[in-house]
Amino acid sequence: MKELNPLLHSQLRLAVISILMNVEEADFVYLREKTDSTSGNLSVQLDKLSSAGYIAVEKGFVGKKTRTVCKITEQGRKAFEEYVDALKQYINLK
Amino acid sequence: MKELNPLLHSQLRLAVISILMNVEEADFVYLREKTDSTSGNLSVQLDKLSSAGYIAVEKGFVGKKTRTVCKITEQGRKAFEEYVDALKQYINLK
DNA sequence: AAATTTGGTTTATAATATAAATCGGTTTAA
DNA sequence: TTAAACCGATTTATATTATAAACCAAATTT
Numbered sequence: 561m562k563e564l565n566p567l568l569h570s571q572l573r574l575a576v577i578s579i580l581m582n583v584e585e586a587d588f589v590y591l592r593e594k595t596d597s598t599s600g601n602l603s604v605q606l607d608k609l610s611s612a613g614y615i616a617v618e619k620g621f622v623g624k625k626t627r628t629v630c631k632i633t634e635q636g637r638k639a640f641e642e643y644v645d646a647l648k649q650y651i652n653l654k
Numbered sequence: 655m656k657e658l659n660p661l662l663h664s665q666l667r668l669a670v671i672s673i674l675m676n677v678e679e680a681d682f683v684y685l686r687e688k689t690d691s692t693s694g695n696l697s698v699q700l701d702k703l704s705s706a707g708y709i710a711v712e713k714g715f716v717g718k719k720t721r722t723v724c725k726i727t728e729q730g731r732k733a734f735e736e737y738v739d740a741l742k743q744y745i746n747l748k
Numbered sequence: 749a750a751a752t753t754t755g756g757t758t759t760a761t762a763a764t765a766t767a768a769a770t771c772g773g774t775t776t777a778a
Numbered sequence: 779t780t781a782a783a784c785c786g787a788t789t790t791a792t793a794t795t796a797t798a799a800a801c802c803a804a805a806t807t808t
Contacts, residue, residue: 564665571658578744601797603757644745650672651738695766697788
């Protein structure tokens with residue numbers, strides 16, 4: 561049985577990647593709301609995804625307020641697709 | 655986003671349940687080989703599945719040797735199906 | 749200008765997964 | 779026989795992970 565990439569096999573990180581697969585980009589606040597997570601948890605998990613090269617994180621400003629924007633990378637896309645592929649072995653999709 | 659039942663969202667437990675979904679029953683040694691896990695790890699995870707009522711574990715003998723046989727329960731089946739259902743939200747299947 | 753809110757990071761704690769050590773019994777080989 | 783190696787499995791110790799609590803700097807509100 562194929563292994564399930566542990567970086568993606570985590571509810572919050574998977575949710576983030578899943579969202580980022582379907583949008584051009586998403587900011588911190590949006591991700592926090594969509595995933596219904598705490599800022600601390602999200603921050604940590606974004607760091608992990610970013611360190612792995614699965615997402616790109618850019619910090620900027622909107623007016624005077626900071627804004628952290630995330631985008632999935634090509635590597636991230638690939639990892640996600642492989643993860644889904646491995647998962648199919650477990651959940652036996654028709 | 656629906657939550658992913660943490661009891662099933664674990665590589666080894668998911669593998670076990672996935673196997674048990676497709677066979678009438680399976681013994682400890684078979685599960686250990688199929689999942690390529692250690693006895694210790696498997697034993698712990700079977701306990702958790704069993705305590706949750708997701709599998710039924712029976713200890714018996716084959717000749718003089720002990721044999722631990724596992725079967726998925728109705729509850730386990732249901733939990734697995736719900737898990738797969740929730741997962742679909744994340745992996746966006748066509 | 750104090751209090752509150754916003755966007756986020758750091759750090760402490762709780763939960764989890766995993767492997768190492770151990771156990772009761774069996775078979776094998778001396 | 780009996781000691782060594784082996785088998786099926788459990789217990790326990792350790793490493794890893796996830797999560798929330800506490801915190802921080804800047805902005806906004808009162």
